[in-house]
Amino acid sequence: MTTRSALLRAFSWMLLGSMLVMTAFSFFDFRREMQLEIADNLRFRASVVKEQLDTFLFTQVDNMRVWRKLQVMQDIRVDDVDKRISGALAELRAGQTGTYTELICTNKSGRIVAASEPTSIGKSMPPIRDWQQMPGPKLQDVFWAQMNRHKQESIVVRTAIPDAFGPSEIGSLYVFLNWGAIEALLDEAVAGSPRSLLLLDARGQVIGASQALRQRLDLAALRLQGWIGEGPGSASSVRNGAALGYGSLLVGAAATRGASRIRGLGWHTLMIESASVAFRPVWNLLWGMLALLLVTMALAVWIASQLARRIAQPIVDLTEFTRRYRQGDEALPDKPTTSISEVTELFRAYTEMIRALASSRQDVIRASKLAVVGEMAAIMAHEIRTPMSIVRSSAQLLQRQSDLGEKGRELIEFILSETERLNRLVTMLLECARPKPPDIRPHDMHSIVDAALDVIASRVAQAEVHVERDMETQPMVFACDRDQMMQVILNLLLNALEFVPRRGRLAVSTYLEADALWVGVADDGPGVPVSIRQHIFDPFFSRRQGGIGLGLTIVQQIVQAHGGEIRVTDSAWGGAAFNIRFKLLSARAQASL
Secondary structure, three states: OOHHHHHHHHHHHHHHHHHHHHHHOOHHHHHHHHHHHHHHHHHHHHHHHHHHHHHHHHHHHHHHHHHOOOHHHHHHHHOOOOOHHHHHHHHHHHHOOOOEEEEEEEEOOOEEEEEOOHHHOOOEOOOOOOOEEOOOOOOOOEEEEEEEEOOEEEEEEEEEEEOOOOOOEEEEEEEEEEHHHHHHHHHHHOOOOOOEEEEEOOOOEEEEEOHHHHHHOOHHHOEOHHHOOOOOOEEEEEEEOHHHOOOEEEEEEEEOOOEOOEOOOOOEEEEEEEHHHHOHHHHHHHHHHHHHHHHHHHHHHHHHHHHHHHHHHHHHHHHHHHHHHHOOOOOOOOOOOOOOHHHHHHHHHHHHHHHHHHHHHHHHHHHHHHHHHHHHHHHHHHHOHHHHHHHHHHHHHHHOOOOOOHHHHHHHHHHHHHHHHHHHHHHHHHHHHOOOOOOOEEEEHHHHHHHHHHHOHHHHHHHOOEEEEEOOOOOOEEEEOHHHHHHHHHHHHHHHHHHOOOOOEEEEEEEEOOOEEEEEEEEOOOOOOHHHHHHOOOOOOOOOOOOOOOHHHHHHHHHHHOOEEEEEEEOOOOOEEEEEEEEOOOHHHHHOO
16 A cells, blocks of 8 residues: 555545534534633623723822822922922823823812813812722722713822821822723724623613714613622623613623722623624534535545645655665755645755765765875875985085086075975875864964965065955954964965966955854955865865865864864955854853963
């Protein structure tokens, strides 16, 4: 049995079983469950609105208790002659647009000393008979009432202003909360839905409603005492909505319990929804289930076949690629032929494994080359250096002969230069095969770069190359072996000079990241083709006529020994750019060096 046929069979049986289970549900049982769910949701939404009301009232009362202790309130003693209190009240009102109708401060006799509305100053506070103490264990001095002021329904909250110099009181602070802010909160809670909200006081009197009910009902005449539960909490029920112009209603109720020190004002929030509207999705779902049953039966086999193909095809592709890879075709597929995450992850892991194998193979080849270099270096050091030293010493002795002709001196110079070149070749092979461990100490990278530039200054001047220095402004202290780092910078600079045209450009740059130090050498030469960049650091790979191909190999070894990495890219001028990244040690680690 193939993977595709197994998946096709399993998916087909799964779809058929799902359809049978779905059609087995009783419509009326589903309707009952949905009614409970909607009622639950209504109760929850009513509780949310209740919490918002409690938080709104608590915030305003808490603000008042802070404001009354402000130093500026003590100006009531001098009737706020400099209008500091009035200015502060005006700013407080302006800072919360739409929340406050007015803010007033009165003296002990009830005369308005300061107000956010200048026209109220000097008048007497209108009498309010229905003051109620704000419920709360620590709010004995906070009272509230409802009243109409400036043709706006408001909730007025009053608290005493204490004397900063004694235990008595010097006046009162009145805050008129805009009833429209509470209605806006109710409107926002049901915006975009077919539901409505009612706000009832402790006696069941409707004192507020969302916009749809406000526009068509006389709220003052509505009493819904039987719709609220006993005590604080929340509940849901089904009610006859004739009083509100509906048939059967689903109702979720919640009582305000207050926030922090305020226990609430005994208000209730009722979230209502027409049963016909609430159950409309049930009927739609019933017809949808019947239609879905017919459509699903027709499409089940086709969907199962497509899904099985999407799952099985990438596995088939990977199998085919494995066969081709074994035969020498190393071209990786661009992406999987499916968007299924598990199969995509399998494809990604497989391609990463192939790339890792290819990289490991390159590492093995490089290691074998270095092993050859080591053997060659050991043999050449033994077989060449001793006779080469004898030849060089003999040439130097001959050079001292006074009767030596010009032709003879020229030949001796050839012997000395060639023996020196052979000595450098042997030294480079030994450095590549057996690099010495770095002597790590803190050094300024800028001084190393400057020293390297000084060494090649004569060659730069002879070639008329323009050198640009783009260095970080702050010192760049880095834990490294100075001699080896000098060799890295020098090798990169000399390598660049080999390819830079006469009167060309060469740039050396450094910059810092959060946890890394970068050193770059760029030129305007022919650059490094993309096809050979992966081999540029291999031993004995050289693009120069007569080059040995070990300079960049040594550079890479030193960089890796310092925990860094080197990359070759294109420079801004189109030439080659070698960028080295070293990870910086922590301050504690550098201090221990």
